[in-house]
Amino acid sequence: MEQSWKNNLRKIKPYVPGEQSKDKNIIKLNANENPYPPSPKAVEVIRAFDTDNLRFYPKADAMPLKEAIADFYGVKASNVFVGNGSDDVLAVAFQALFNSDLPIVYPDLTYSFYPVWCDLFNIPYKTYPVGEDFRINVEDYAEKNGGVVIPNPNAPTSLGEGPDFVKRLMDLNPDSVVIIDEAYNDFGGVTSAPLIGTYENLLVTGTFSKSRSLAGLRIGFAIGSETLIGVLEAVKNSYNSYTVDSLSVEAGRASILDREYFTECCNKIINTRQRVTQEMRALGFTVLDSQANFIFATKDDMRVKDMFEYLKTRKVYIRYFNLPRIDNYVRITIGTDEEMDAFLRELKEYMEV
Amino acid sequence: MEQSWKNNLRKIKPYVPGEQSKDKNIIKLNANENPYPPSPKAVEVIRAFDTDNLRFYPKADAMPLKEAIADFYGVKASNVFVGNGSDDVLAVAFQALFNSDLPIVYPDLTYSFYPVWCDLFNIPYKTYPVGEDFRINVEDYAEKNGGVVIPNPNAPTSLGEGPDFVKRLMDLNPDSVVIIDEAYNDFGGVTSAPLIGTYENLLVTGTFSKSRSLAGLRIGFAIGSETLIGVLEAVKNSYNSYTVDSLSVEAGRASILDREYFTECCNKIINTRQRVTQEMRALGFTVLDSQANFIFATKDDMRVKDMFEYLKTRKVYIRYFNLPRIDNYVRITIGTDEEMDAFLRELKEYMEV
Numbered sequence: 124m125e126q127s128w129k130n131n132l133r134k135i136k137p138y139v140p141g142e143q144s145k146d147k148n149i150i151k152l153n154a155n156e157n158p159y160p161p162s163p164k165a166v167e168v169i170r171a172f173d174t175d176n177l178r179f180y181p182k183a184d185a186m187p188l189k190e191a192i193a194d195f196y197g198v199k200a201s202n203v204f205v206g207n208g209s210d211d212v213l214a215v216a217f218q219a220l221f222n223s224d225l226p227i228v229y230p231d232l233t234y235s236f237y238p239v240w241c242d243l244f245n246i247p248y249k250t251y252p253v254g255e256d257f258r259i260n261v262e263d264y265a266e267k268n269g270g271v272v273i274p275n276p277n278a279p280t281s282l283g284e285g286p287d288f289v290k291r292l293m294d295l296n297p298d299s300v301v302i303i304d305e306a307y308n309d310f311g312g313v314t315s316a317p318l319i320g321t322y323e324n325l326l327v328t329g330t331f332s333k334s335r336s337l338a339g340l341r342i343g344f345a346i347g348s349e350t351l352i353g354v355l356e357a358v359k360n361s362y363n364s365y366t367v368d369s370l371s372v373e374a375g376r377a378s379i380l381d382r383e384y385f386t387e388c389c390n391k392i393i394n395t396r397q398r399v400t401q402e403m404r405a406l407g408f409t410v411l412d413s414q415a416n417f418i419f420a421t422k423d424d425m426r427v428k429d430m431f432e433y434l435k436t437r438k439v440y441i442r443y444f445n446l447p448r449i450d451n452y453v454r455i456t457i458g459t460d461e462e463m464d465a466f467l468r469e470l471k472e473y474m475e476v
Numbered sequence: 477m478e479q480s481w482k483n484n485l486r487k488i489k490p491y492v493p494g495e496q497s498k499d500k501n502i503i504k505l506n507a508n509e510n511p512y513p514p515s516p517k518a519v520e521v522i523r524a525f526d527t528d529n530l531r532f533y534p535k536a537d538a539m540p541l542k543e544a545i546a547d548f549y550g551v552k553a554s555n556v557f558v559g560n561g562s563d564d565v566l567a568v569a570f571q572a573l574f575n576s577d578l579p580i581v582y583p584d585l586t587y588s589f590y591p592v593w594c595d596l597f598n599i600p601y602k603t604y605p606v607g608e609d610f611r612i613n614v615e616d617y618a619e620k621n622g623g624v625v626i627p628n629p630n631a632p633t634s635l636g637e638g639p640d641f642v643k644r645l646m647d648l649n650p651d652s653v654v655i656i657d658e659a660y661n662d663f664g665g666v667t668s669a670p671l672i673g674t675y676e677n678l679l680v681t682g683t684f685s686k687s688r689s690l691a692g693l694r695i696g697f698a699i700g701s702e703t704l705i706g707v708l709e710a711v712k713n714s715y716n717s718y719t720v721d722s723l724s725v726e727a728g729r730a731s732i733l734d735r736e737y738f739t740e741c742c743n744k745i746i747n748t749r750q751r752v753t754q755e756m757r758a759l760g761f762t763v764l765d766s767q768a769n770f771i772f773a774t775k776d777d778m779r780v781k782d783m784f785e786y787l788k789t790r791k792v793y794i795r796y797f798n799l800p801r802i803d804n805y806v807r808i809t810i811g812t813d814e815e816m817d818a819f820l821r822e823l824k825e826y827m828e829v
Contacts, residue, residue, distance in 0.1 A: 126650065126651065126676070126677065127651040128623075128650075128651050128652050128653050128677045129703070130576075131573065131574060131575045131576040131622060131623065131652075131653065132572065132573060132575065132653075132703075132704075132707045133571065133572045133573070133575055133707055133710070133711055135707075135710045135711055135714055136710070137706075137709065137710035137713055137714070138710075138713040138714050138717065139713070151532075154532075154533060156531050156532050156533065157531045158531070159531065160527065160528040160530075160531060161527060161528075161530050161531060165527075165530075166527045169522070169525070169527060169723075170523065170527075172522070174513065174514060174518075174519045174522060175513040175514075176692060177513075177514050177689065177690050177691070177692035177693055178509050178510045178511070178512065178513060178514060178689035178690070178691060178692070179504075179507075179509050179691055179692055180507060180509065180685070180691040180692065181691075181692055181694070207560055207716060207719060207721075208716060208718060210715070210716040210717065210718070211715075211716045211719075214715050214716055218486065219485065219486045220484065220485060220486070221484060222484045222485065222486055223483075223484040239714050240714070240715075242714070243711070243714045243715060269484060270481075270484065297479065297481075298479065298480040298481050299481050299484075300481050300484065300485075323479070324479065324481045332533070336530065336531035337530050337531070338530070338531060338532055338533040338534075338718075339529060339530035339531070339532055339533065339534055339721055339722035339723070340530055340721050340722070340723065341534070341718055341719070341721045350482070350485075351485075353490075354485045354486055354488075356490065357486070357488045357489070357490035357491075358486055358488055358596070360490055360491040360492070361488055361490070361491050361592050361593070361595070361596045362563070362564075362567050362593075362596060363560060363561060363563040363564045363567060364491070364563065365561060365563070365691075365694055366560060366564075366694070368560075368692055368693050368694045368721065368724060369692035369693070370522075370692070370693070370723060371721060
């Protein structure tokens with residue numbers, strides 16, 4: 124007989140995180156990680172950290188980190204929320220801000236975690252297909268809804284939208300909370316953070332995992348009106364008061380204060396991206412105009428899945444999604460110039476050119 | 477006119493974390509933190525950490541940490557779940573395991589976060605009053621319920637229960653998931669972890685924040701059957717795949733592998749606790765028989781709240797709860813011998829003895 128306690132277990136389809144290899148020799152262009160190390164200033168903070176203090180709980184308000192983020196974006200610390208990676212921040216935001224009977228809306232091609240959070244928190248949702256060119260049609264979002272989430276740039280398409288798009292989106296949605304997910308915005312995108320003064324219902328989220336090379340420390344943030352931030356804090360403090368650990372607070376602070384290193388790394392990635400885009404186009408690929416730290420590419424006369432599999436045997440890992448509309452595309456994270464040269468070399472080998 | 481998006485914000489009473497002082501000179505006996513630094517082995521790992529690797533996401537399965545915890549408790553890594561502090565672990569467990577229409581049950585005097593999680597996840601709950609002696613009456617838990625949570629030792633009472641209590645509790649509850657919250661168990665308590673082989677519906681939770689002096693790194697864990705751990709993993713991976721950061725995984729591993737230092741620190745705290753208990757009893761206090769790293773004390777002819785306030789002016793912070801039944805008790809974290817001598821000195825000063 125089935126024990127009855129098993130009936131009370133949450134039935135949920137496990138989300139399977141992307142594959143991780145232990146092989147140090149692979150060229151890892153599959154997780155949108157940064158090829159450059161974190162800011163030397165952040166490293167210095169970790170090296171010098173007074174480890175005796177680890178016996179204390181972190182500051183629940185993570186103020187040193189919030190202040191540095193506020194400084195970077197020209198807002199007040201009371202406009203900043205921080206969490207354990209932007210997945211934590213977005214999960215809290217979904218729970219805290221999307222409590223309507225109407226569905227929340229987002230593009231059909233986008234970050235795969237959005238429907239997962241909707242399922243977890245019982246939030247109804249609806250998607251609007253992106254266009255043939257993979258761009259988001261802002262006018263789709265005129266319909267009444269329970270909330271809006273737009274990644275800018277979008278993933279895995281790599282396409283970014285400018286301030287006019289966001290302003291139009293906000294004007295169409297005065298009755299909804301709108302989240303702009305800027306995980307990839309530092310690689311040539313335009314941040315919507317300055318608009319929070321104009322739109323009290325706008326929340327902009329970001330992460331230290333991509334542009335700041337700190338995926339291992341788990342730091343995400345949101346910028347919004349004090350109304351929105353207050354609700355995020357209330358929900359977070361009802362779940363776990365100390366989501367960002369002491370080392371992450373201090374190392375994250377040092378990282379975002381080091382603007383010079385940040386700009387240098389982002390520019391290197393942007394330059395490499397432009398070069399690789401051109402080289403792949405010269406090889407006959409269609410490569411979307413990326414504003415992210417990855418590119419999204421296809422080739423009409425190639426089964427790119429085979430190319431993806433081949434590269435894997437050559438220890439070059441890129442990402443393939445077996446999903447409608449994009450099942451002949453690959454997503455390639457921008458690595459160092461050396462890594463991308465190796466990728467291009469293997470690609471040419473495969474194409475026999 | 478109120479904007480309608482405000483109707484969709486989660487209405488929740490913000491939980492207010494305990495007060496934190498920036499004053500380095502206070503004697504901090506109010507947060508049940510450990511007075512001794514973390515294991516030198518954990519510190520070594522932090523110092524030697526290859527910070528270049530922080531650009532990568534942590535291992536989603538946190539296997540090096542799980543394996544070390546499994547080794548300590550004599551279970552398999554597949555019986556271990558880890559999270560961002562035991563608050564995160566318990567929050568995931570409430571969400572994952574308590575989905576009955578019947579109320580979950582726990583003692584009326586206990587960890588203040590249990591009702592907060594119930595409110596957050598819409599879980600009905602019911603409490604059974606502890607006895608006049610503050611002990612939990614296991615026979616109360618014979619009533620049909622949606623789940624059971626028992627902190628062992630209990631907080632803020634400091635009282636622990638032995639294996640007979642837990643076995644009786646399990647025998648009374650074959651149809652419920654039972655969580656034994658062992659946050660304070662390493663200071664003289666008996667762990668129920670070995671019972672998971674017998675009871676598939678038993679989950680034992682623990683933390684590195686107390687006995688392992690790593691509150692700042694946010695590491696909590698749960699030990700249970702593969703059935704229970706599987707559901708925790710599924711819910712956690714639907715929320716945030718990487719809750720424990722790379723540094724915490726490695727430093728936590730080193731910490732739990734260092735049994736010698738752990739035993740030494742716990743024993744020092746136990747010895748100090750026994751001495752302070754005796755000295756306070758000699759001063760006329762009733763001090764419960766603690767199995768935790770804090771003591772719970774009262775004095776019939778004293779308004780202990782006044783004593784608590786006085787000590788604060790003397791920069792000795794202890795904890796007072798303005799709650800029914802315990803509003804003439806104080807909770808005092810066990811610090812170093814020097815800290816406790818200072819506490820006792822100030823206490824005698826206040827009592828003019």
